[in-house]
Structures are given as structure tokens and as C-alpha cells.
Amino acid sequence: MTVAVTDEARESFTKALDAADRRVAVELVSALLDDGVDPLDVLLDLITPAQQVVGELWQSGEYTVAQEHAATAVSEAAVGTVGAWIPEPLEPLGYAVVACAEREWHALAARIVAEALRHLGWRTTYLGASTPAQHLAGYLHRLDPDVVAVSCSMPASLPAARRIIEAAAEAGIPTLAGGRAFGTGPARALALGASGWASSPREAADVLAQLRPVAEPVPALAHAGADEQAELLLRNRELAERVLTSWLAALAETGSDGLAGLDVEADYAVDHALHALAAALLTDDVTVLHEGRDWLSTLLAARGCHRDAVPQLWAVLGRVAGSQLPVASKLLRQTTS
């Protein structure tokens, strides 16, 4: 009965994404489902890996942002097709609301989680990209789910994920955290007060079954890093400008090729680095900053930037942001090597 996703299907799907061809992608997915491929396999072994490649192609500079969005829109349509194929569970195991934190625009992963959970017997409501905590609270009064699953792919949205966790816990609803920004273990999720963490939609169903039905309000984050994160958030704009100016000046001194490849990405790089620092402070976890630095290094290298670009950025961050923020300064030193 079980039919696996073939390499041939994967290749065809990747081609459909590359050509931004919705129809081919939707027809391919429909054919697989008709052939008896498990919807979960279509979601997790076909669409998810293909979409990961799309992200990597953007990171390596082979795709423009527009191409990435076009490919993602095709994946969305494919997920929609799988979703339409999955029947509503008659006797649901529970009810989950799946949300992306505010300014988390990578909504596809959350949607896949929502459909996967539905296939695994849960009733789900998917709230789409970027849901501010205030809006979530409104939904929760009305929907009263058994759990809120929050998805987070970029470190920039971890602070907003914390807000989601606070809002849910205040309403007495447990939270399940997942997504790349939460890393490869439960530490970050638990540091932010989530009731549980899952590494994949398949695992999510198991973790959900273990959660206690009533959550207590989460205590305020009291570690020194949390205070510094608040400070960083407050001064984000001013800091970003100062870091950008100093960074570009420092790179210009390294030689004629110092600013290569930075024309469009400089703002973005500074923004990303500051967000990674803020997220590391909030979760009290230096690995967030390590990941942010590695990610940025790959991104800038692919765009032909100077090899000193990231080390210089870290040095400037240490001078500008670290001068008044001792924990941030320590985290930056720990990730300089």
C-alpha cells in the first residue's frame, strides 16, 4: 500500500518550482496522491526538501528574491492540493492553532505543519504569516485550541515568538515551538517558555500528545541578556545605522575590493546580525549567534563579498553594540574565531 516518493518525482517537482509552474506542480502532487503516496510523505519528502533547495539557491545567490517567492508560491499551491486531499478528522485527537510570529513571513513551513497534523488526526487552524500576539489573543478567545504551535524560521522573529508564547500561556493554552530558528534541540524553545519543542511535524504529533492541558502564565525573562535584548530592540534603528556606516568604512580601508558584492545586501546583513544578537540574548544561547554568523558568511561569500566582511562586521558590532552591553559583548567575542 505504501508508495514512496521517487527521485523522478522529486526532480520533476524541483523543475516545476524552478519554472514557477503551478499547474505542473499541482498535477504532479495530485498524481502522486492518486497513486497512493501518503500525504505526509508528499509534504515532508517532496515539498519540504525541494523548498529547502529553493532557500539555498537564494542564499547562494542563484535565485533572486522574486524567483524565491515565485517558487514558494508554487509550493504553497502544492501544499494546498495536499491539504484539500486530507479529510477532516472525524474524531480529532485535539485542536491546534498554527501560527507564525509577527514578521515571520516564511509561512510555508507552518502551513505544512498544519496539514501534517491534520493528517495525523488533529483539527487545525492555520493563521497564515506574521500574526502579532494581540491578534493571536483575539483568535484564542474565540477558538480555544488545546495548543498553539508557533513556527519560527528566522532568529529575527524569536522575540515575537516569545510574545506568542506569553499570549497563549496567559490564556492558559500550552505552546509547541518548532522551525529552524529554534535550533536542533529544545533549549531555545524552553528558554522562551514554550511547553514543548518538536524537530519535525511527525515528531510534533507525539509531543502534542504529551502536553498538559492547562498552561500557567510564563514568568518574565529575568536574565541579564533579556534586559540587553530590550535595549537592543529599542535602539535597533540607531545601532543599525551606526554599525552600517562603521562597517562600510572599515571595509573600504581593506582595499579596492572591500565593498564588493555589498551593494544590495549590506543593510540586510547588518539587520540580520543585530537580530541574531538580540535572539541570542533573549534565549541566553550563543549558538543562535554562531548560526547567524555562519549563515551570513555563506550568503556574503556567494555574492563575492570580501572574506573580511563578516569578521569586520563582528568587530564593528563589538565596538558599537558591545560597548554598553556586556552580555552582548561576551556573546560576540565567543562567536569570533
Add this chain to the structure above:
Amino acid sequence: MFEQPVRYVAQTPSGQLDDSTLLATARERAAHLADASKQLAGSLNPDRTLRRALHVTVPAVADWAQVLLPTRTGVRFTAVRADERDRLVTVDGSRPVLGEVSGHGRILATGRHELMHVMADGHVPESVAATVPAGPLRDGVLGLRPADLLVLPLTARGTTFGTLTLARRKGRGFEPEDIGFALELAGRIAVALDTARVYAEQARVAEVLAASLRAPVLPDTPDLAVAARMRAAMHTAEIGGDFFDVFGEPGDWSVLLGDVAGKGAEAAILTGQARHTVRGAAFFDRTPAGLLSVLNAALFAGGARSEPATRFLTAVCARVTTAPDGSASVLIASAGHPQPLVVRKSGLVEEVPVKGLLCGALPTARYTEVRQELAPGDMMLLFTDGVPDAIGSDGRFGIGRLSQLASGYAGSGPHALTEAVDIAVAEHSGAGSSPTDDVAVLAFGGVRQ
């Protein structure tokens, strides 16, 4: 079960009490009430609030607790035991006779608490039988015997609408100060439950009304790729003054996008009227100018122009004829609406020079149509003024920024384009701030057959 020793919150120690012990007990009591109040106030959902009511009661003040609440047809008992805190047991029953001598009817009528006792021999007095229904709930209490039961009224805003029954095991009965504490807790639970009930009733009415005013699901248009995004300033209800609609038949589609003056529920009601008016008019004449004329005239129909400020709207209406090669011919008319953009596959972005008077201004307004050809891969982008007028830290979003963004998405399809505009506008407005105006964006382009 129930072997482990239990100490209830703020349980008075036995024997001679000194001042410091009394003070510590009072502090503990106040702290628990404060924590319980915070938890009870956190949700406005009745079911969730009920669960939390039991959560703050067991095992803190009792080994077993039961809440009786009215339902539409009878009553519902919900109970939980200290050794199975996460398992709520629910039993439905019929409404107690108000004013009966014992049981809930008595409490509901008098609004006063009552203390009773279950003997060790398993004999169930009539008063207990009337309080805890036979079955899993009564078994739960009998598991504790001998036990003391305290039935408390749930009274809020002048009405006793339910009861909270607490059970404690042998020797742990309810001292007068325990009863006072339990009454305080029950009072807080009652107010929270009543607030949640009122909110739920209001929310249900609002939800039913809002559902009819929300953006429609786009029809299946195999020959025309269409995508739309909408963000309401009043986000939670997902309704606002912007609206769109797509209807017609393969090869010949009508697209409507508009913006009613004003925001929130009042504006949303007019958007519903606008959509229905255009749909109705389309049965007779689907020309864009004709549809806008009817929409305009409808705003003047009847004498009930009681709120003139909300009776204006701007709209664009397009009729799209598709061809098998993926091209499309668009006939478009505008009623005072921001000019749409054409996003050529090459990256060139052009404004569509279409103009007209806004609807609701002049009963005799006439609308002119402009024809625009879309080659395969070209898109037309319709949007409301919430897009260019979005205010960020560096000024308005503006048509310039929109054109530049759209140019980068040339050839990537309406879904990617509308998503990009939606994200860019939200990012421009900044985090934490809801959009100050409703935002709607819709794009379409032909699909090769």
C-alpha cells in the same frame, strides 16, 4: 490513590496560633487569590476559563472539585480529582428544580453555601446524592470517603448561575476561615466565568456577521492566474473597508477591487452591499463602466443616506478576456481609485491611465473605459490607497517604491507579486503597529492553455 500527604493552600495549622503564623497564612491566602485571579482573567473563552477554575482549585484547596453550569438545555457537571489533575470528567444533567430543599436548586435559589459530610461506610446522604450525580462523578467523591463537601454558589453581577462543590478527605474538613477563603475564590471564578460567557455571546454574533463580510474565496480560474491579499486595520475580525471580487466564466472574467470611506464594521457593511450590487448588476451588463454606474446609482438609491460620511467609495472594475496563448485583453474603468499598474514581463511597470469620479459623489457620474493588452507573462496589479499611503519611519510607501518592487517581480506570477507587496507594506509600517488603513492588493495575468 490519595496516599501522599496533602497540605492545602493557607490551611490553618492546628493548635495555638501565634501572630507570625497567622500572618504567614494570610499572606499565602492573598498570594493564591492573586495568582488565581490572574489565571482566571487570562482567557475570555468559557471552556478555557472553566478548565482554569478547576486548575486553581484542585489540589490547592480541595481533593476534588465539581462545577455546575447551565447549558442551553440543562446543566453540565465538570469535575476533576487531585490525583488526575489533567483529566476533566463531564456529565450532562437536567436543570435542578429551583428552590428544592437540598442540592443545587437550593444553592441556586439562596445563593448561600452549604457544608455536608460523606460517611466512611459508603452511605450516601440525600443531600450528597442531590449534589453529585451518580456515575463517575459520585464515584470520584466516594473514593475520598469519609469526606467533607462544601457547595458554594457561583454568583456574579447579581445572579447565582452555577455552583462549585469542593471535597476534602477525612480530617481535613473546612474550618470557618477555610470557608471564607473558598467563598473568595468562588467569587473570582464566578466573575471570570460570567465575563467569558458574555464575551462569547457577543463574539459569536460578531463572528457570524463578520463572516458574511469577509473577502470572498477566489473562484477557480484556470485561464487566469489571480491572487489577492487583504490586511484589515481591524485585524481580528478580518473585516474592513477594502473589498474585491472575481466572477464570470472561463475566457471572460470580471475583477472588482474597491475601498469604502471609513474603517471597521460600518465600512465593512458597505463593502458587502457594494459586492452584492455589482454581482447583481452583472447579470444584465458586465461592462466595467456599466457596473460602476450601477454601483454609483445604488449609493443614492433610497432616502436613507443617514450617514453620508460612510457612503463614498472608490473602485476599479476590469473585464478580462483571455486567449489560449496566455495573453489577455483588459477593459477597465475607475471610480476615483488609485491607478492600477501593468507589470510587463520585461520588468517595465506602467500606470494604467484610467480615471473617473468616486462613487457616491454625483448621481449622474459617467465612467469611461480604457483598454489594456497583457502579453503572456504580463500582470495587472490593483491595489487600494492603503498600499501607497502606508506610513513608515521613512515616509509614505508611495507609488515609486511599489513600482520598483513590482518590477523586481516581473514574470514571477500574481501570487508571488501580491505576497511581496503585502510583506513590503507590512514591513514598511513596522512591527507591533497594526496597519493604520486597510490594505488590499490583487494581481492577475493570463495562463497559457
